[in-house]
Amino acid sequence: MKRLLLVGALACMASCTATEREQGWLNGDAWSVESAQALPAPQDPYLAALREGYLKLAAVELAEYDWNDAAEFRGRAVRASNGQRFGPLDPGAMRIPQAAGEGLTTAYVEITNYVASEGAMLRAARQIGEAQVQFDCWVKEAEEGHQVDDIAACRDAYQLMIVLIRDLAQLPDNMAVVLPEEGGGAPGGIELAQGGKKILLDRPYAAAGIGEAFGDLPVAEGEIKDAFAGALAARPKPPKEFVITFEFNSTVVDDQAFEAILLAAADARSRPAAEVIVTGFADAVGDGAANLAISRRRAAIVAETIENELRNHEEVSFQSGGKGERELVVNKPGREEENRRVVILVR
Amino acid sequence: MKVLIRHISGMIGVILILAGLTIDSKAEDRIGMIKVVSGDATVISKGTETPAKAGTPLFEGDIVRTGDNSAVGMTFSDNSRLSMGPKSEVSIESYAYSRPGRKDSFDARLKRGSLTATSGQIAKSRPLAMRVLMPTTVLGVKGTTLAARVGGDA
Numbered sequence: 001m002k003r004l005l006l007v008g009a010l011a012c013m014a015s016c017t018a019t020e021r022e023q024g025w026l027n028g029d030a031w032s033v034e035s036a037q038a039l040p041a042p043q044d045p046y047l048a049a050l051r052e053g054y055l056k057l058a059a060v061e062l063a064e065y066d067w068n069d070a071a072e073f074r075g076r077a078v079r080a081s082n083g084q085r086f087g088p089l090d091p092g093a094m095r096i097p098q099a100a101g102e103g104l105t106t107a108y109v110e111i112t113n114y115v116a117s118e119g120a121m122l123r124a125a126r127q128i129g130e131a132q133v134q135f136d137c138w139v140k141e142a143e144e145g146h147q148v149d150d151i152a153a154c155r156d157a158y159q160l161m162i163v164l165i166r167d168l169a170q171l172p173d174n175m176a177v178v179l180p181e182e183g184g185g186a187p188g189g190i191e192l193a194q195g196g197k198k199i200l201l202d203r204p205y206a207a208a209g210i211g212e213a214f215g216d217l218p219v220a221e222g223e224i225k226d227a228f229a230g231a232l233a234a235r236p237k238p239p240k241e242f243v244i245t246f247e248f249n250s251t252v253v254d255d256q257a258f259e260a261i262l263l264a265a266a267d268a269r270s271r272p273a274a275e276v277i278v279t280g281f282a283d284a285v286g287d288g289a290a291n292l293a294i295s296r297r298r299a300a301i302v303a304e305t306i307e308n309e310l311r312n313h314e315e316v317s318f319q320s321g322g323k324g325e326r327e328l329v330v331n332k333p334g335r336e337e338e339n340r341r342v343v344i345l346v347r
Numbered sequence: 348m349k350v351l352i353r354h355i356s357g358m359i360g361v362i363l364i365l366a367g368l369t370i371d372s373k374a375e376d377r378i379g380m381i382k383v384v385s386g387d388a389t390v391i392s393k394g395t396e397t398p399a400k401a402g403t404p405l406f407e408g409d410i411v412r413t414g415d416n417s418a419v420g421m422t423f424s425d426n427s428r429l430s431m432g433p434k435s436e437v438s439i440e441s442y443a444y445s446r447p448g449r450k451d452s453f454d455a456r457l458k459r460g461s462l463t464a465t466s467g468q469i470a471k472s473r474p475l476a477m478r479v480l481m482p483t484t485v486l487g488v489k490g491t492t493l494a495a496r497v498g499g500d501a
Contacts, residue, residue, distance in 0.1 A: 173498030176479075176486055179463065188466070188490025191475060194483055202489075210484045210495075228494045230432030231463045234418035236382040238465070239426045273382050273402035275422075347422050 031070040033059045039081035046121060049129025050080035057137055069140050076136070087115050088132045089139045097145040103155070104142060110162065111135050120169035122218035127165045134158035171227055177207035177219060182238055239347035240267055244302055246340045251297045253305060261302060264344040265309035276310070277345040278303040302342045378442045379405035379423035383430070386417025410438040413460065427453060427467030427477060432496075435460020440480065444469055456480040461496035464488065 054077035061070035091104040114120045137154035178201045189202030207217040242264040244257040268274040280299030282291035381403040388399040391410040420430040425444040436458040443449035451469045466488045470477040475487035
């Protein structure tokens, strides 16, 4: 250990900053794998993989008396242990001999993208951590440039892991996901049934793989929006209801009712191939036939009014009617305003 | 002005007969309508394939297909909605809403591609009565919006 300290101190004298010295170059802590191992392991699988992998690399470099690399890998293990997230070493910022650096730039882009991908991290965090460690190993060996076998070993380990990540990280071809409710609130959910097995998805962005990959699937909001961009963009506007109430025994469309009709007409104009469905309701008390008749008259007046507003708008279809006796029964007893309504549904 | 008037199914309603209106004899069987089309899309109805456009009516048994970079959105009489992404095929295998003698139900089969589905009155009154059928899996809708895709051998 004394010899290590001496060599380390000498190695540091020329290039260490004051901070690095403070961090332990002079007392040996900078490359002490033991002290880094004493730090608690993070729960996050990506950070745990970084910590474990960098500690192993630090130990290997230490055994080869490569103090700088040992310190760098140990430092990365400490950062991961402390919960810091960081990407791989950038080969573009290092002096790497051209022959030794072949393939590094492409690999750097790929692993960096996976590290930044929320969805990939949800499905392959540990593997991405392991691949990042192997990539950094590859970069460091390539930087030295002369140990061909070591370069190949790190590169091969990286490439083995990245093949696995490509499979794990992408969204499966066959899947289902619950989307957020347009008006907010909790979704009722969907039940997936396959071969006697069932999965309930009942929260926004709860997802499952289907077919061979049948099972819960962690997904990120952004990747779902990308994966279903075409279908999401084509969603028709939600249907909208406009409620018009009438005075008892009246079919007069007052100013408030007319305003609602104008709003419904404007909404219909904003929709391609709009449908306007006018339905009249009536009081449950009194003579059923008379109630039905007034319900029909109200619906007819409202339908005529909105149709007049939309007379110059092409491709609007109308449906109009009064609720039948069966529906009248379910209305609240009494002369509540709610019972004397006409509903305009626009979709 | 093209206006289609029809009696609301299951109700004793008035039919507003207005001058110059045409009454579509098939309107009673119509279950939905294409609302949004981008790119190339077709509807196959009773074996006849026609280009899909906003306003194209949909009937039980219809098949809707989209091409590359195309999408379609449609609404149904129970206020449920479907939309499809590119290179997709969806068939409306069964649909019944407020039909005498039939329980409310809605089965849409996603053969390939992607869709979103927002449930309406059918799933509200009968949870799981709206279903998206996929090659190996049945999605029963309990009242929600979902997205699904079939790109492999599921």
